[in-house]
Amino acid sequence: MILCRGKTVAEAMNMGEILAERISDLFPHPIRLEFEKVYRPFILVGKKRYVGAMYSANPESHDKIDIKGLDTVRRNCTLYVSRITKDCIKDIIEKGNIDAAVERARKAVDDLLSGGADAAELILYRTHAKKKYKSAQAHLCVVDKRIARGGEPAKVCDRIPYVICKExxxxxxxxxxxxxDRPHEFAEGENRAVQRKVAYRAEDPDYVKEKGLSIDYAYYECKQLKRPLLRLFGPVLGGEKKAASKIWPTNN
Structure with missing residues (x-):
């Protein structure tokens, strides 16, 4: 990628075409370098992690919002995190409204911690693989619980849904x-309090609904939503610390 500072999309596209031709002339036939696209605006989060409005043909209209490597496109991302981050991206990239994106992120955190998030959007998935793990895995704990309750064992490659519940x-x-009786299920938590490990607090979504179990919203805020928001807003707001102070103002 080349940063074309101060150039319009049309000018950057023209530069790309010229550079592709000149570089191609340095190589023997049939090697050719082709110009592909221009991004504007563009957020570079890290290596192979970015998002931007992509232009490949018409400089007056972007083809799409291209997202690579961010949490919103990962399979193990909850629908809640995916929806919130996508909406924040639209605010920043399409509307150019960073303040609206920050307010949306802040509201998403508040909604989650107050229990206002849809439980269906908090379901996590892991693929059942025939392998051994060094530590307890949430999806395998759920499989064991289902079998203990008379359910069918999971097959290899099955996607196991689960949610993390409160004790x-x-x-x-x-x-x-x-x-x-089961010391392996517990660990020392904050303030030296003994807590059940997260993996053993994972439950089947249908069982949670049937028994009315309480979802651990604080877990989702801290372990699922926080990092994706900081990764997205860090480059936009001048670093993750500044992003945290904007989205979590009461914690700073």
Whole structure:
């Protein structure tokens, strides 16, 4: 990629065509370098991670919003994170309204922490593979629970849906008993408090709905939404620290 500072889209496209011709002249036939596209605006998040309005033919109208390597296009991304980041990208790239994007991100965090997010948008998926893991995996814990409840075992390559729930045992005595019986499920958390590991708090979405289990919204905010927002807004707002101070003003 070449940064064409101060150029219009049309001028950048013309530069690309000229450079492609001149570089092609340096190589023997049939090697040819072709001009592909211009991005404006463009957000470079990192190596092979970027988003921008892509122009390939008409400098007056972009072909599409091209997203590469960001969380919004990853298969293990929740629908909630994907929808919010895509909407923020539209605010920034298509509308040029960074303030609106920041406000949208801030509201998404507030909605999530207040339990206003749609539970269906918080479902995570992992593919069931025939391999061994060093640590407990949420999707495998869900498979084991389904089998224990009389369900069918998962097949290799099945996509296992699950959500992360809050600790459902409220009686301290019972919780300590479970900790003693199944110590592998627990770990020392904040303030040295003993907590059940996240993988063991994963549950089948249908079971969560049936039993009315509480979703751990704080987990989704911290482990699912925060990093994608910081990665997107970091280059736009002058770094991830500044982005965090805008989206999470009360935490700074």
């Amino acid at each position: 459902w045992v409220t009686d301290e005595e019972e919780l300590q008993k479970q900790r003693k």
